[in-house]
Amino acid sequence: MEVTVPKFGVTMQEATLTEWHVAEGDSVEEGQPLADIETDKVDAQLEAPGGGVVKELRAEAGTVVKVGAVVAILDPA
Amino acid sequence: MTETLVKDTYMTTAIAGALKAAMAEDESVIVLGEDVELSTIGCTKGLVDEFGTNRVRNSPISEATVVGSCVGAAATGLRPVMDLMFSSFFYVALDQVANQAARLRYMSGGQVDLPLVYFAGTGPSGSAAAQHSENPHSLLMHLSGIKVVFPSSPGDAAGLLIASVRDPNPVVFLLDLMLAGSKGPVPAEIEPLLIGKAEVKRSGDDVTIVAIASAVGAALEVAAELEADGVSAEVIDPRTLTPFDWDAVTESVARTGRLVVVDPARRTCGAAGEIVARVTESNWPDLKSRPRRVTWEDVPIPFSPVLEEAVTLRQDQIREAVTATVAGNGRA
């Protein structure tokens, strides 16, 4: 299960993934905040699209990620 | 630019800051448009709290009448700034822009000044599709009677916004939506930039690249890459399209002898064509190779990301055009 960066508003092309709240191997529930992301207008959170286990984190904290980029992989529950 | 306090700022925030400064210095400046109070795109954020609802007014979705109201208001004592949200909506109000705002001063023999600004987000923003992805700057340039400003950086945007509000003429100020979320240095005390003055964003000797709005960043990246291949590219950002800083471009091509124009707009009758034509006229003896344009395809912007990418600007196209122009020998 891919975790992609959603588009919050028309002007958003990319965001800064400021902090991860989970590590590889953690169990997560659908809707659980996985990371903080910062854009030109707002600080938002990236939520888990479904329940499962975090298999892979693909972006480093503090880096810029594009809308639609896959930043994590979950093994579905 | 004063260097007292320069901060990396988002483009939308920079514009909001410039508008605030413009409103603070002149009580006759008002802001109109859909949702200018809440400002979901961000360019008018906080203004209603600062200046109140007499000067910052949410308007209904009535583009033609609100655009036209700005003409009437500007003719009779106000300096209105209207946020049209998306530049495609200029088409809803085209009579009031083309037949009224761009015509009244001329038709009256100079009796009327229309110090107004039409502000809009413009260009593709990722699958906004045909009715929300236009870049109408070429159409507006062709009208005559209205200035067109199209900056590529937050610093330029802030300075040009102040200048646009102060200008006694109607000005269309375009915010490239690909750049709206970008960051750049903006001084705390914003100085107005001259409308009609281009900026050389990168100096070079072998080829002049004129790039418009979001194309500037792409052109700079290509120029940096080609440096490694021994190509020295000069990148000029016109910043204002009407009035266009022809001197800056002709002076540059007189040195380099080569021209590539990168325009985020359709090819036919676009700004790029105008720039190529004028430079060919003015710099014919200097040209070492054929001028080239990099533009969109001549179709509406499609929805699917694959299709949108296929018809809009790609960096490889810019690189190809620059490389070919540099390799050209006067016969190609």
Add this chain to the structure above:
Amino acid sequence: MATAERQRQEVDLIGLFARMARIRAFERKVQALFKRGNLPGFVHLYIGEEAVGVGACSVLDDADKITSTHRGHGHLLAKGADPKLMMAELLGRETGYCKGKGGSMHIVDYSLGILGANGIVGGGLPIATGSGLADRVLGRDRVTVCFFGDGASNQGVLHEALNLSAIWSLPVIFLCENNHYTEWMRTEDITAGRIADRSQAFGIPGVQVDGNDVLAVREAAATAVARARAGEGPSLIEAETYRHHGHNEGEEVFSGPYRPQDEIDDWIARDPLVLFRNRLVDDGAAPEQFDEIQEREEQLIEEAYRFAEESPMPAAASALDDLYAETE
């Protein structure tokens, strides 16, 4: 009422519920996809307004036409659009209604009389008028329902469309979905008078209905359609309703709450699906079937998504197709 008659009515009524359930399921799926970052562009959801589209389209034939808005998924599904082809279009696939060229706001299906969703507020008003004009000139027994929002009621073209349809007695039903918010502005702050009253200036009927009561909408539409078919001209209907979600998905993070929570709660308590279900159950319908219907529609939408997901993206070269029609 005879049992057979009641059964016939029940079948129709259950069908109305099922169609509303389909729209709800489709929009919920779109909501989830958007949240995961799987949908290109932006979407405007119809959740909470299902009774308007379904009530109105329930009195139309396939040959009748509609124009829709940026919030058009509900209108299109109510008119019979195929969820698979819609979902594929939303995902930008080659198999979508518009081959990936239009997206959510521009879906068209001429075979079902769907003249298109539209990204320009008020953009459909003149188009619907023209559709009515064609029927008049060609003497066809057809009507056009023009869906538009309270935001569009302030576009100059509404005035022009009502006037033109009135003077030429065009078979058009102008149906305003008043969900009380124009993007993020309260409509009453930027709209003078009552929208339904705007008909009076043109000497045509204008009524206000409860847009969350599918049968009330159906009845008002039926009256307007009958008038249009009889050659008596256009009508204006203002259906009061509410969108459960925002203007577009993803806005909440920067718009903040711009509607009072108690207002939202009150309208959600009047969910058109729940209201209709309760009414039918009160009238004697078996309650279990509604859950079954909702599950069935959810499954249909899940299949639509799978179809879309497995469909290819369009070929890049196809971006240049479909601009002009071929000539000899």
